[in-house]
Amino acid sequence: MLPATRNTGVALVTGASKGIGEQFARQLASRGYGLAxxxxxxxxxxxxxxxxxxxxxxxxxxxxxxxERATLPERIAALGLEVDILVNNAGMSNLGPVAHADPADELTLVELDVAAVVDLCSRFVPGMVARGRGAVLNVASVGAFGPVPGQATYGAAKAFVLSYTHALRQELRGTGVSAATLCPGPVRTGFGEQVGIPDDEAEKMLPPFMWRQPETVAKAAIDGLAAGRAVIVPGTPNRIAAALNHLTPRRVLLPILGRVHPGMRTS
Structure with missing residues (x-):
């Protein structure tokens, strides 16, 4: 559920300069929230x-x-503001098998996709609980429901976010603070381009009907958070994919993923 808007309350949105993060900012602004x-x-x-x-x-x-993460509470307080909604959206991915990975790149991914989520929740959730109001939205992926050969660290990071947020949600029951995980399928943001998977290449693995626009995903996420949903997977095809990813025996699923994932072609 979303807390009521107030003059000193803001929604903190990470990765807000483009893509889904920018659309989160626009969605929340349209609903009257101040923004960090x-x-x-x-x-x-x-x-x-x-x-x-x-x-x-x-x-x-x-x-x-x-x-740098550690400076955010002080910088927000200096503006006379408090965080009522935390949207942990910032993330990155690497492409390719672990045997070809750059250790520094892999650890940067863990810092951004895992440590930053834990860090910001640990810094801002206590204030929400003390005030008896707030909401957390952590962004994972359909890839959180199963291993991702070719993007092993990314898939594991998103699985962590999903598990962490489930536990956080339970811990927050009765406090006036809610928590949810967004697990989108493919979104047209150029995210794949950054790791060497152009959209047209990705569509050979993921059919067009699974793809969503960032504004559609952001709206579904904020609506789902407002409705008190625990896990938000925009689009029926992606909900089916998430279920299959979760339930298919690994001995069946992993060889298929290993054959079709673009990240395995560098091996």
């Missing part, structure tokens, strides 16, 4: 904040760096 927008330093973050008006604050931060 976090992403790596760059013009895009300031452009999004400027477009959303004076209640949107750009807070450039490299969330893969623990020392």
């Amino acid at each position: 927008l976090v992403a790596r330093p760059g013009d895009q973050l300031h452009a999004v904040a400027g477009d959303l008006g004076p209640t949107a604050h750009a807070l450039p931060t490299d969330l893969s760096r623990p020392q």
